Amino acid sequence: MATEAKRPKVDHGSVLSPLQNFLQWCDRVGLVLSNKVCVSKEGTVAEYGMLAKDHIEEGEVIFTIPRSALLHQGTTKISALLEKEQSSLESSSGWVPLLLALLYEYTSSQSHWKPYLSLWTNFKTLDHPMFWSKEERDRLLRGTGIPEAVDTDLANIQREYTDVVLPFIAKHPDLWNPDTHTLDLYTQLVAFVMAYSFQEPQQEEDDDDDDEEEDEKAPNPPMMVPMADMLNHVSNHNANLEFTPDSLKMVCVRPIHKGEEVFNTYGQMANWQLLHMYGFSEPYQSNSNDTADIPITNLYKVATQGIQSDLDRQLAEEQWEMLCQMMQEKTTVVFGRQGCLTDTELHTVLKVLCMSSREFSEFKDNEGWEEDDEDDERISLAFSNEGLPGLKASWKRLIHEAARLTVRTYGEGSDSEQVLIEDKEAYAGLSSRQQKVLQVRCGQKSILYRLMELTES
Missing domain, CATH: 3.90.1410.10 (set domain protein methyltransferase, domain 1)
Structure with a gap:
C-alpha cells in the first residue's frame, strides 16, 4: 500500500519552484503519494515524469487522488x-x-x-x-x-x-x-x-438494457487528473490508473526497479496518434501498437488499373459506389505489426472489388447481404501476417499494389530515412521534431514494406 507523503523541507525565505508548489498543494488536497517514488524533471523521457526511489511490487498503489482534487466542469468554481x-x-x-x-x-x-x-x-x-x-x-x-x-x-x-x-x-x-x-x-x-x-x-449496467441503448450512451x-498526468506513456507500461467511487489510484502492474521511470498507458496508440494528440512518439520499432493506414481509394485505384472496356469500367464504378455506402465514413484499412486490424472492412472491400458481373448482380439483389460461411475468427486469421501469403492471388495483388501506392505518398527520397534513423550519430544531430517525424514515418513504412513482402506473388 502507498505510504503518506513526507512534507518537503522548504526554506520559507526562498521562492518555491512550480514543482515544489504543486507537491505542497497535493499534500493539502489529500493526494497520497508513495515514498517509493518522486516527480522529477531529470532522468525522465519528457519535461516531467515519475521515478522509482525503491523497488515497487506488482499491485502496489503508487498514489491515490481524491475525486475532489480532479478538475472538470463539475468541480470548477463556475x-x-x-x-x-x-x-x-x-x-x-x-x-x-x-x-x-x-x-x-x-x-x-x-x-x-x-x-x-x-x-x-x-x-x-x-x-x-x-x-x-x-x-x-x-x-x-x-x-x-x-x-x-x-x-x-x-x-x-x-x-x-x-x-x-x-x-x-x-x-x-x-x-x-x-x-x-x-x-x-x-x-x-x-x-x-x-x-x-x-x-x-463507462460503468456496465447490472440490468439487461437493450444493446442498442448501450451503444447510444455518450x-x-x-x-x-493532477499527478496522474505527470506519468509518461509507453506501450510496455508498468502502471495503470484505476477508478473507484471515492478516488483514482495509480497501481503498479509489473515490478518496477529502483531508478526506473514509472510509465502509464494512454491506450493502444500508434506513433502517428501519439504525435498528433500528445506531441511525442515512441522510439522506432519499440511501439508494439504502431499502425499504417491504406486508403480504400488506393485499393480502388489498383482494381481499376488497365480497365479498357466500358462495361468493366461501369461495373467497377458501381462496385465502388456500393462500397462507399457500405463503408460509410470508414476511409482506410489499418495494418498493425501483426496484420490487418480492420480485417472485416478489408474483407468486404476485396470481395466486392473482385466480384464478377454476375456475382455483383446477385450481391446487389440481396442489397449487400449474403450468406457468408467465413466467421470473424477465420477472417481475422486470413488477414494476419501468417494468413496473408495464403490469400487468393487477386486479393494479394490489390493489397500489394495498394501498399506500394501508399508508400509513394511519403515522397521522393523517403528510402534514405531508414538509413538515417539507424545511423546513431546522424540521428542525434536532428532536431527533436525531425526525430519524432522519422520515428512515425519509418514505423509506418516498415509495416507497409512488410505487407508488400507477405503479398508478393
Whole structure:
C-alpha cells in the first residue's frame, strides 16, 4: 500500500519552484503519494515524469487522488453556471464545458488549481503538430495522415470557439474577457486536454438494457487528473490508473526497479496518434501498437488499373459506389505489426472489388447481404501476417499494389530515412521534431514494406 507523503523541507525565505508548489498543494488536497517514488524533471523521457526511489511490487498503489482534487466542469468554481447553460454549450467535441472551466481557472489568480495549472506556463511547449507551421507539417509529415488530421482539428476548434464559446463568454463579462480568453489560448487548452486529460471508463449496467441503448450512451467527458498526468506513456507500461467511487489510484502492474521511470498507458496508440494528440512518439520499432493506414481509394485505384472496356469500367464504378455506402465514413484499412486490424472492412472491400458481373448482380439483389460461411475468427486469421501469403492471388495483388501506392505518398527520397534513423550519430544531430517525424514515418513504412513482402506473388 502507498505510504503518506513526507512534507518537503522548504526554506520559507526562498521562492518555491512550480514543482515544489504543486507537491505542497497535493499534500493539502489529500493526494497520497508513495515514498517509493518522486516527480522529477531529470532522468525522465519528457519535461516531467515519475521515478522509482525503491523497488515497487506488482499491485502496489503508487498514489491515490481524491475525486475532489480532479478538475472538470463539475468541480470548477463556475460549475453551477456551466450546468445551468449546458444546452447552449453542446458541440461535436463535447469538450466545451471543460475548456470553459480551464479558461476560467487558468487565468484566475484565486483558482484552487493554480499550483497545478502553474506547471504549464505555455502549453505550446507540448509541441503538438498543431503548433507547427502548416508548411512544416505538410513537408515533414507528408503521407502520415497527421497534416490532414491537424487541419481538421484547427478548423473545428475555430468553428467551436466562434460559434459556441465566444457568444457564451460575451454573455458573462464578469467571468471571461475575449481579450484574455482568446482563440489562441483556447487552442492551447485543447492541446492540453488532448495530451493530459483522462476519461473514466463507462460503468456496465447490472440490468439487461437493450444493446442498442448501450451503444447510444455518450462517453464520459474528459477531466484533468493532477499527478496522474505527470506519468509518461509507453506501450510496455508498468502502471495503470484505476477508478473507484471515492478516488483514482495509480497501481503498479509489473515490478518496477529502483531508478526506473514509472510509465502509464494512454491506450493502444500508434506513433502517428501519439504525435498528433500528445506531441511525442515512441522510439522506432519499440511501439508494439504502431499502425499504417491504406486508403480504400488506393485499393480502388489498383482494381481499376488497365480497365479498357466500358462495361468493366461501369461495373467497377458501381462496385465502388456500393462500397462507399457500405463503408460509410470508414476511409482506410489499418495494418498493425501483426496484420490487418480492420480485417472485416478489408474483407468486404476485396470481395466486392473482385466480384464478377454476375456475382455483383446477385450481391446487389440481396442489397449487400449474403450468406457468408467465413466467421470473424477465420477472417481475422486470413488477414494476419501468417494468413496473408495464403490469400487468393487477386486479393494479394490489390493489397500489394495498394501498399506500394501508399508508400509513394511519403515522397521522393523517403528510402534514405531508414538509413538515417539507424545511423546513431546522424540521428542525434536532428532536431527533436525531425526525430519524432522519422520515428512515425519509418514505423509506418516498415509495416507497409512488410505487407508488400507477405503479398508478393
